Amino acid sequence: MKRKEEEEDKNKKNYGMLTNMIYVMKGTFKYQKPLIPFLFFDAVVQTAMAFIWLVIPKLVIDQIMGNGSISSLLKVVLIASVIELFFLAFHQYVQTQMWWRFIYARMEFIMQRMRKALTMNYEKLENPKALDYMGKAERATGGNMNGIEGMMHSANDLFISVAKIITSAAVMFTLNPAMIILMILLSLVHYILIDVTKRRDKELCWDKLAPDFRKIYYLDQTTKNFEYAKDIRLFGMKDWLLGKQTEIHKKAHAKIVASKNRWLKCGILNQILGAIQDGILYAWLIYAVLYQGLTIANFTLYLGTVITFIKTLSQVLDNIAETRKQSLEVNDYRTFLELEEDAMEDNRTVYDREANKVKACNTSSDNDRQREKTKDKKTNSKVNTYRKLPMTDRYEFTFEHVSFQYLGQENYALNDVDLTLKSGKKLAVVGLNGAGKTTFIKLLCRLYEPTTGRILLNGVDIREYDRKEYYTIFAPVFQNVECFAFPIAENVSMKSPALTDCTKAEKTLILAGLEEKISSLEKGVKTELLKVLHDDGIDLSGGEKQKLALARALYKDAKVVVLDEPTAALDALAEYKQYMDFDKLIGGKTAVYISHRLSSTRFCDAIAMFADGKIVEYGTHEELLKSNGAYANMYEVQAQYYQEKEVVFDA
Amino acid sequence: MHSEEENCFGCKKAIKTMKYFYKQAIDYKPGYFILIIGSILVSSITPFINILFPKYIIDELLGDKNTNRIIQLVAFIVIGNMICNMLKNAIDENLGKYADSFERYFNIKISRKSIEMDFEHTENSDVLNQAQKAETGMSWYSGGIDGLTKCFVSIISSIITLTGVTVVIVTKSSLLLLVIAITIGITTILNAKKNAIQVKAFQGLVALNRAFGYIFWQLSNFKYGKDIRLYGADDMMMQKAKDNNEETTRVWKKQALSTLPYNEIDSVITAIRDGITYFYLGYKAIKRVISIGDFTMLSSAASTFSESLTSMIFNVQEIHKKLQFMNEYMVFMNYENSLVRGEEKVKKKDEYEFQFVHVSFKYPRSEDYVLKDINLTIKSGEHLSVVGLNGAGKTTFIKLLCRLYEVSEGEILLNGVNIKEYDYEEYMKIFSVVFQDFKLLSFSIKENVALGHSLQDTDEKVTEHLKLSGLSDKVATLEKGIETSIYKQFEEDGIEPSGGEAQKLAIARALYKNAPIIILDEPTAALDPIAEYEIYNHFDQLVGKKTAVYISHRLSSCKFCDRIIVFGEGTVAESGTHEELLNKQGGIYSKMFNAQAQYYVNV
Numbered sequence A: 001m002k003r004k005e006e007e008e009d010k011n012k013k014n015y016g017m018l019t020n021m022i023y024v025m026k027g028t029f030k031y032q033k034p035l036i037p038f039l040f041f042d043a044v045v046q047t048a049m050a051f052i053w054l055v056i057p058k059l060v061i062d063q064i065m066g067n068g069s070i071s072s073l074l075k076v077v078l079i080a081s082v083i084e085l086f087f088l089a090f091h092q093y094v095q096t097q098m099w100w101r102f103i104y105a106r107m108e109f110i111m112q113r114m115r116k117a118l119t120m121n122y123e124k125l126e127n128p129k130a131l132d133y134m135g136k137a138e139r140a141t142g143g144n145m146n147g148i149e150g151m152m153h154s155a156n157d158l159f160i161s162v163a164k165i166i167t168s169a170a171v172m173f174t175l176n177p178a179m180i181i182l183m184i185l186l187s188l189v190h191y192i193l194i195d196v197t198k199r200r201d202k203e204l205c206w207d208k209l210a211p212d213f214r215k216i217y218y219l220d221q222t223t224k225n226f227e228y229a230k231d232i233r234l235f236g237m238k239d240w241l242l243g244k245q246t247e248i249h250k251k252a253h254a255k256i257v258a259s260k261n262r263w264l265k266c267g268i269l270n271q272i273l274g275a276i277q278d279g280i281l282y283a284w285l286i287y288a289v290l291y292q293g294l295t296i297a298n299f300t301l302y303l304g305t306v307i308t309f310i311k312t313l314s315q316v317l318d319n320i321a322e323t324r325k326q327s328l329e330v331n332d333y334r335t336f337l338e339l340e341e342d343a344m345e346d347n348r349t350v351y352d353r354e355a356n357k358v359k360a361c362n363t364s365s366d367n368d369r370q371r372e373k374t375k376d377k378k379t380n381s382k383v384n385t386y387r388k389l390p391m392t393d394r395y396e397f398t399f400e401h402v403s404f405q406y407l408g409q410e411n412y413a414l415n416d417v418d419l420t421l422k423s424g425k426k427l428a429v430v431g432l433n434g435a436g437k438t439t440f441i442k443l444l445c446r447l448y449e450p451t452t453g454r455i456l457l458n459g460v461d462i463r464e465y466d467r468k469e470y471y472t473i474f475a476p477v478f479q480n481v482e483c484f485a486f487p488i489a490e491n492v493s494m495k496s497p498a499l500t501d502c503t504k505a506e507k508t509l510i511l512a513g514l515e516e517k518i519s520s521l522e523k524g525v526k527t528e529l530l531k532v533l534h535d536d537g538i539d540l541s542g543g544e545k546q547k548l549a550l551a552r553a554l555y556k557d558a559k560v561v562v563l564d565e566p567t568a569a570l571d572a573l574a575e576y577k578q579y580m581d582f583d584k585l586i587g588g589k590t591a592v593y594i595s596h597r598l599s600s601t602r603f604c605d606a607i608a609m610f611a612d613g614k615i616v617e618y619g620t621h622e623e624l625l626k627s628n629g630a631y632a633n634m635y636e637v638q639a640q641y642y643q644e645k646e647v648v649f650d651a
Numbered sequence B: 001m002h003s004e005e006e007n008c009f010g011c012k013k014a015i016k017t018m019k020y021f022y023k024q025a026i027d028y029k030p031g032y033f034i035l036i037i038g039s040i041l042v043s044s045i046t047p048f049i050n051i052l053f054p055k056y057i058i059d060e061l062l063g064d065k066n067t068n069r070i071i072q073l074v075a076f077i078v079i080g081n082m083i084c085n086m087l088k089n090a091i092d093e094n095l096g097k098y099a100d101s102f103e104r105y106f107n108i109k110i111s112r113k114s115i116e117m118d119f120e121h122t123e124n125s126d127v128l129n130q131a132q133k134a135e136t137g138m139s140w141y142s143g144g145i146d147g148l149t150k151c152f153v154s155i156i157s158s159i160i161t162l163t164g165v166t167v168v169i170v171t172k173s174s175l176l177l178l179v180i181a182i183t184i185g186i187t188t189i190l191n192a193k194k195n196a197i198q199v200k201a202f203q204g205l206v207a208l209n210r211a212f213g214y215i216f217w218q219l220s221n222f223k224y225g226k227d228i229r230l231y232g233a234d235d236m237m238m239q240k241a242k243d244n245n246e247e248t249t250r251v252w253k254k255q256a257l258s259t260l261p262y263n264e265i266d267s268v269i270t271a272i273r274d275g276i277t278y279f280y281l282g283y284k285a286i287k288r289v290i291s292i293g294d295f296t297m298l299s300s301a302a303s304t305f306s307e308s309l310t311s312m313i314f315n316v317q318e319i320h321k322k323l324q325f326m327n328e329y330m331v332f333m334n335y336e337n338s339l340v341r342g343e344e345k346v347k348k349k350d351e352y353e354f355q356f357v358h359v360s361f362k363y364p365r366s367e368d369y370v371l372k373d374i375n376l377t378i379k380s381g382e383h384l385s386v387v388g389l390n391g392a393g394k395t396t397f398i399k400l401l402c403r404l405y406e407v408s409e410g411e412i413l414l415n416g417v418n419i420k421e422y423d424y425e426e427y428m429k430i431f432s433v434v435f436q437d438f439k440l441l442s443f444s445i446k447e448n449v450a451l452g453h454s455l456q457d458t459d460e461k462v463t464e465h466l467k468l469s470g471l472s473d474k475v476a477t478l479e480k481g482i483e484t485s486i487y488k489q490f491e492e493d494g495i496e497p498s499g500g501e502a503q504k505l506a507i508a509r510a511l512y513k514n515a516p517i518i519i520l521d522e523p524t525a526a527l528d529p530i531a532e533y534e535i536y537n538h539f540d541q542l543v544g545k546k547t548a549v550y551i552s553h554r555l556s557s558c559k560f561c562d563r564i565i566v567f568g569e570g571t572v573a574e575s576g577t578h579e580e581l582l583n584k585q586g587g588i589y590s591k592m593f594n595a596q597a598q599y600y601v602n603v
Helices: A017-031 A035-065 A070-119 A128-141 A147-173 A177-224 A226-234 A238-292 A296-337 A343-355 A364-383 A437-444 A467-471 A488-493 A502-511 A515-520 A542-556 A572-586 A598-603 A621-627 A630-642 B002-008 B011-028 B031-062 B067-116 B125-138 B144-172 B174-220 B222-230 B234-286 B292-333 B394-401 B424-428 B445-450 B458-468 B472-476 B499-513 B529-537 B539-543 B555-560 B578-582 B588-597
Strands: A397-404 A414-421 A426-431 A452-457 A474-478 A560-564 A590-594 A606-611 A614-619 B354-362 B369-378 B383-388 B409-414 B431-434 B517-521 B547-551 B563-568 B571-576
Touching (some): A017 A070, A017 A147, A035 A070, A070 A296, A070 B222, A070 B234, A147 A296, A177 A226, A226 B067, A226 B125, A238 B031, A488 A502, A502 A515, A606 A630, A614 A621, A614 A630, B011 B292, B031 B292, B067 B292, B144 B292, B174 B234, B234 B292, B354 B394, B369 B571, B383 B588, B394 B517, B394 B547, B499 B517, B529 B539, B578 B588
Parallel strands (some): B431 B517
């Protein structure tokens, strides 16, 4: 049966707009407490400032109309100016205190996402859906106006707008309460108009374009990607690729044009609506002046107030769409962050369920009870701490009926594997491409969890250990060595500068055969790698990277060494030397060695030959050669080139 | 370094950049400029409706109270606003269409340039950087041509509005103009000071931002996942992130606090300006020099004046910044191709003989020769194996042969003619290459093999070549056969080929091209021994009578070749058949062979 990817509905979070706003603001305030008072004062000051501009002219006109004296005019203007100054100054101060605090808070949100990405179950990291969630979570934290930070600003704006609306409504109330309702109704019509257009636009333009965006992005990236430069030139792909790109851009452009036309029509209707609103407003105020004795000073005051009211209201309504978009992005963020909160707990429940399988009755009520029980256990085990790693140098691993299926795959990558890896012994894992060698290593290192079966460390299921602590057992060297744009010493220690022992790093680098390289560098082990962050950073060659990885493993000095095809890219002499270096690393430690090249396997205490996810042969090199099976055949296919006799592969 | 560039970016360069873009825009879409003029007109006229008409309404309300006239005035103001807004909206949407066109136009131009530029540029990290700068320079900050135009429209319409408002103010009270002008002068000086602080802060942030991008975004990449987990490096990364955030915030905070005094001075100036304006206008109104209508008109004219001026100053600074970003695109487009591209046609015949005559080569911007004085003939139909230690120059040799780079010294001849003389694209046609780091595309298997070169019975030919390269079993299991897409970037239901399958596909692609010379650069590195064996076994079938150059670490392949060339330290160190080279005591080849063979000898 196919191992199903988790249903989208199960993972995808779907919180409401307000819930998300509260979530974001709670986080924001947690990281930046001072924002609470600043946010409040900002709303007060901004509202006050909006009205000061309306009240000052009114007061001045009152003076003029009332035939006031110059000195009383002066007094009014002076008081008004001082108040204005006070608010302006305060406003500037609050602004100074706010924007960078928002950015700080966003960074904290990004760091949470980052921690999740760095520590979540590795298998998820290879799962396209989880990667998709991660990408979306990144988008939700990218930029000041998207998702998380956008939501902060939206909350801020909403707060200010509500304060302004309440104040202007209160002013309007003194003249004619009915007018408030009329203006709200007209604004709602305006909102509905925009909303309908937006929905139509989404349906007819953006939803239809969605698959094209992916394609456009791919073509844009590929044509500009210099890694493709050789192939594009030598296979003459220019016209073909550019043709594809132009064609799809044309298609997308046509949709965008249609969308703009849609908004153009919507705009015309909106302007008519706005004119009606203005007309009513003027008619009402002029009527009040002519027949209800409204003074000209108050006429200007009310005119300004109603305009503020309308503007703020439609702003709030317009922002709803934006906030909704941000809320969806916040959902993306939360989806990723809440993705399978704790792998260990989940796996433990799976394990428990299996243990209880025998007595499990399949009536639905029983199932429910069972679920209740596992739930209880789940909460219980959360309180329980993980088991401590055994305090010993002797680590023995046992695979018990371990099977593993990749997500969405029909076949088992590993099928019912039983194997014991004894302490201090060296195991070679060999087999054809796709036989399950790398899967085996990933399960051993707990980058993957078995689909069924279990792996024991000194007799205890490895899932009972804290994953992070379990990782300390291994020192791996992979085929692709990833360098980080940090100093060499930190690339070796994989620890922050304060925790890095530079002398030890240098010693291991020398052991790994990089002495010459290090001494040729002016800054030695403090030299930065890569040019991403430092223009004077250096790039290492393939061979040097391999040696760096070796130094990394030496520095870690872990109990179990794992080597995953570390010599594939090396020439014959370098490969030979590398094998000698590995001996230094391994010493008397437990080691697992994957290789295509059977040449290395002869040093190992045991060889496990994988085929189709199973161990088909197991034994020493001599034993396996004698048994004349798959391993012997594979060996001879390679060996023939180095011997004079011709060997024919027996498929 | 960045600051220097910023300072250097003067008016002259700005105008040059502007010309560069608008010249292309007018060639591509002349209609754009009519809309721009419309946009300027509408934007500059609209404010006057709301400055002038309320005055007449108020004067009428305080004077004759003629209902008809009032209705007329209100109709003017309401309908005038409506029409202006409609026009503005219509123009903006249409400008948006053009903006979309331009964005795509320049985007594809960058793609074309990336493809057409000399290969040498693509291996230069400066060019790579510049390509990224060109892309971001045209999008996120500048907003491309559209962003530039918006600034332009705003500046010109601000100037028109300012002129109009000045006329209004001068007719009634010219003193006001002086007050506004002085305060704005001071504000401009304050702005310049604030800008200086900001620029300084940005400089301090360049390195931090670079680190931010790397730490906060790139380190989450799954390719680092294994190492970060197994080496417990997450704490280190999080610490780096935390330090970066604290440090960045410190810079922001400092910037915010050091601009605060200037902002506060600005507050004082604004309050004084408003106070004087209102007092002065109120005074005039009390003295009956101006009417109440004039009072409201002038106060709104005064605020329009300062708004327009502020917007103009802002946009002038903005346009300068935007041009600076867009200039990055210009720099990228101006990389020159130096590769000599002749016009000679490659004569279609069966004989292709290459000769390297005293060829030396060093990479651009490098002092060291990678290849030194290579003399070599590749006979037509010869199967040549190229071996050597890592970094001995094997791949460079191939790059020279394929004309991805030009030789530094000496010459390469094809049938006696220097390869420079040949038409570049024609010359490319004679090679079928599988590079070590070949790239497949996220299209269908068929497209990956045929690459848009459709022939009669393409399908049959593709299937045939897939069979040759050993992929037909795999394709047979696929529901959509050769129409199946690979990778998921383009089609969501694409399949993920394994390393070995991808390599076989790349081989099929090379065979399909059916070029007279086949070059295989380590084609079996990702294959297991059995798959490797199969490729070797089919080698004659794959290559046939064609000329073939084969690079490999695995010396096992050499037995199939007519001749082996061993590269050592940039020269041809050894040359001969397998047997000849093995018998050469102390030779590189025999050393390498024995290093591999020792694991197999005592069976």
